[in-house]
Amino acid sequence: xxxxxxxxxxxxxxxxxxxRRIKSFVMxxxxxxxxxxxxxxxxxxxxxxxxxxAPVDFDQVFGRSAPRSLEIGFGMGHSLLEMAAAxxxxxxxxxxVHRPGVGALLNGVLTQGLTNLRxxxxxxxxxxxxxxxxxxxxxxxxFFPDPWHKSRxxxxxxxxxxFAELVRSKLKVGGILHMATDWEPYAEYMLEVMNVAPGYRxxxxxxxxxxxxxxxxxxxFERRGERLGHGVWDLKFEKLA
Numbered sequence: 001x002x003x004x005x006x007x008x009x010x011x012x013x014x015x016x017x018x019x020r021r022i023k024s025f026v027m028x029x030x031x032x033x034x035x036x037x038x039x040x041x042x043x044x045x046x047x048x049x050x051x052x053x054a055p056v057d058f059d060q061v062f063g064r065s066a067p068r069s070l071e072i073g074f075g076m077g078h079s080l081l082e083m084a085a086a087x088x089x090x091x092x093x094x095x096x097v098h099r100p101g102v103g104a105l106l107n108g109v110l111t112q113g114l115t116n117l118r119x120x121x122x123x124x125x126x127x128x129x130x131x132x133x134x135x136x137x138x139x140x141x142x143f144f145p146d147p148w149h150k151s152r153x154x155x156x157x158x159x160x161x162x163f164a165e166l167v168r169s170k171l172k173v174g175g176i177l178h179m180a181t182d183w184e185p186y187a188e189y190m191l192e193v194m195n196v197a198p199g200y201r202x203x204x205x206x207x208x209x210x211x212x213x214x215x216x217x218x219x220x221f222e223r224r225g226e227r228l229g230h231g232v233w234d235l236k237f238e239k240l241a
Contacts, residue, residue, distance in 0.1 A: 036103030043106030048119045051126060055133035058091065061118060066091045069139040070132070070170075072124040072158070077105025079143065082217040084109075084117040092117045095124040124158075125166070132170045140167050142179045143216065147186035159190050164197035171239040176203075179235045180216060182225055187233035194237050203236040210236050 032040075049056065059065045070093040074080040077094065084092045094117065096102050102121045109117055120127045148156045159179070167177050177200070181187050187209060194200060195207075204210045212218075212234050222232055 035107045036100045039103040039107030052131045056131045062091045067138045071141040076101045079217040081108040084114050095120045095127050134169050135172050137170050139176045147183045168199050175239045177237045182232050199240050200237040209233045
């Protein structure tokens, strides 16, 4: 889910090497279905928001003041669609760069006639920095991010101390950072990062993971994993101040 932006810099020997800046995604190729293309063609003007140079007034965007959640990396959008349809009294913002996934979500929004969901199709870190006002989100969701299994790639993981601090600045007091992963070592790593991040409280009774919250839909991928004996770990941290 995270990737790098390569900028050449000079080494002591005068040779160029690449300086990597963490992004919130990996660009993936994918074939576009007819429905996904319909979603992009018809849904983009209605539901996709541009990167702004100042915090967005989402009360104006949605035409109301309501509890607001943002999901980073919604994939094909099935879970986000289900959450938005199940909670029409809430507003949802999804961020995803995978074009077929954006198209699939938008096609679902159009088909179901949802009005409480908006989309950014660009880097989530840019969205948080540029578009989201401080102390404005009730919840931020990060479900099944790329764990970057190899040790030398851990620096590419989106969950870092700087990410925790950025999210905390955007959450309201009492707001929730909800993360989920199907790779236990990554869950342990996220716990290490979050347990020392200032201004958060782990909502797990044992200080580790919470039972799967009812509001997080079970994906087909997760059901298949359960049949194979794979686990899923949910982490919830509340912003204290």
